[in-house]
Amino acid sequence: MIAEPVLTVSGAVHAYGGKPALRGVDLVLRPGEIYALLGPNGAGKTTLIRAICGRIRPDQGEVLLKGRDPTRVAGARAGLGLVPQEIALYPNLTVAENIETFAALADVPRAGVAAAVRRALDLTHTIDRADVPIKHLSGGYQRRANIAAAIVHEPSLLILDEPTVGVDLDAREAVDAVIRGLRDLGVAVLMTTHDLDQAGALADRVGFLRDGQLVLEGEPHALIAEAFGARMEIQVHLAEAVDAAGEARLIAEGLERTVRPSVWTRLEADGYAAAGPLNERLREAGLTPREIRVREPSLANLFTLVADRKLAA
Ligand SMILES: Nc1ncnc2c1ncn2[C@@H]1O[C@H](COP(=O)(O)OP(=O)(O)OP(=O)(O)O)[C@@H](O)[C@H]1O
Ligand SMILES: [Mg+2]
Structure with a gap:
């Protein structure tokens, strides 16, 4: 009951x-x-x-x-x-x-x-x-x-x-x-x-x-699970602040800002496979990821979608 x-x-x-x-x-x-x-x-x-x-x-x-x-x-x-x-x-x-x-x-x-x-x-x-x-x-x-x-x-x-x-x-x-x-x-x-x-x-x-x-x-x-399915979050933690050109490069990689200026994020169907090549491309471009994390999307990811009206429009 x-x-x-x-x-x-x-x-x-x-x-x-x-x-x-x-x-x-x-x-x-x-x-x-x-x-x-x-x-x-x-x-x-x-x-x-x-x-x-x-x-x-x-x-x-x-x-x-x-x-x-x-x-x-x-x-x-x-x-x-x-x-x-x-x-x-x-x-x-x-x-x-x-x-x-x-x-x-x-x-x-x-x-x-x-x-x-x-x-x-x-x-x-x-x-x-x-x-x-x-x-x-x-x-x-x-x-x-x-x-x-x-x-x-x-x-x-x-x-x-x-x-x-x-x-x-x-x-x-x-x-x-x-x-x-x-x-x-x-x-x-x-x-x-x-x-x-x-x-x-x-x-x-x-x-x-x-x-x-x-x-x-x-x-x-x-x-x-409903919003992201099998997609994973790739988090790029940068070692140092980036200039405008660096930001443009991150954005071109489909990365988005988070509340922390040194952390950028992107959702990816095959997150583990994509993380390695992404790391190499960023290094070639002179950006220095301190760490790249692949993890399940969180409420924070969902919150961003909803607040930006990309979900529940
Ligand atoms: N006493 C009030 N007089 C006039 N407008 C108000 C008053 N209290 C809240 N508002 C307005 O009503 C809306 C909702 O405010 P509310 O305080 O409920 O939001 P909130 O979700 O609690 O925000 P926060 O996360 O900042 O605490 C806002 O536009 C706010 O400016
Ligand atoms: Mg309040």
Whole structure:
């Protein structure tokens, strides 16, 4: 039996002063799934989250949390926990004191607060820092403490806006592990991220929002397989910066820029066979690849296609 949705967004439309930000968004989340909302700046991710949290009411369409409208039914919002992008904790209070404060704000019955705080500390692996003021913690611990504060009232939907901003690489794993643990308990998790590696590793489903519309949605591996088939990504890592002539040469080889200036990319049906000759041609042209990698296309490749309107037009 498929569980009832925790969240149902249907036909959500929203404009700010006549300027559309959401243009008919449908989204369904069920217990125990992690959904990553992706999209370029200004795509409407935060607007959608605001609508889900009941902070704005869509001009058209509706948002239902377990069947109830969060802008009309105050109780509907009790099923929701929000971890905003900026850490929203009291810096001078300890982790445990912060969680207690949030428990009170979320109307956790007083008799149950101690157990609820303990549970939140356990689930977020912050118990070893329970008595440390927030301001003395690393970015990773602060983020997990913020998750603890957001789940103390046991919401069925947890929303995280950019959960790994300001968290270094090692600590990201710890944040990811906490999110997975909550998913395994049956919490539905909706997150936005610009970290496509994180989305690929963590999300059961991803959705690409572009100009206020969800243009592509599905399980990461299935989407990648559908878009790229057997093609592989060839990544050229250059040893030094290239001049205009060098760039023209790379472009003539069908290579495209990535976010990193020294890394260029191309998709190729027979990636392994093509990489060697490509390397030789680039060297003959005076360009010096430090490394050429052949790998399966990633969500980053897919994201580029969608953002550039080469897919899901
Ligand atoms: N309070 C506001 N008033 C007017 N326009 C707004 C407001 N908030 C967002 N917008 C506009 O609505 C559109 C969607 O913005 P939104 O913040 O939802 O995008 P986003 O996907 O969260 O972007 P980012 O990745 O930069 O956080 C943008 O064009 C933005 O300029
Ligand atoms: Mg945003």
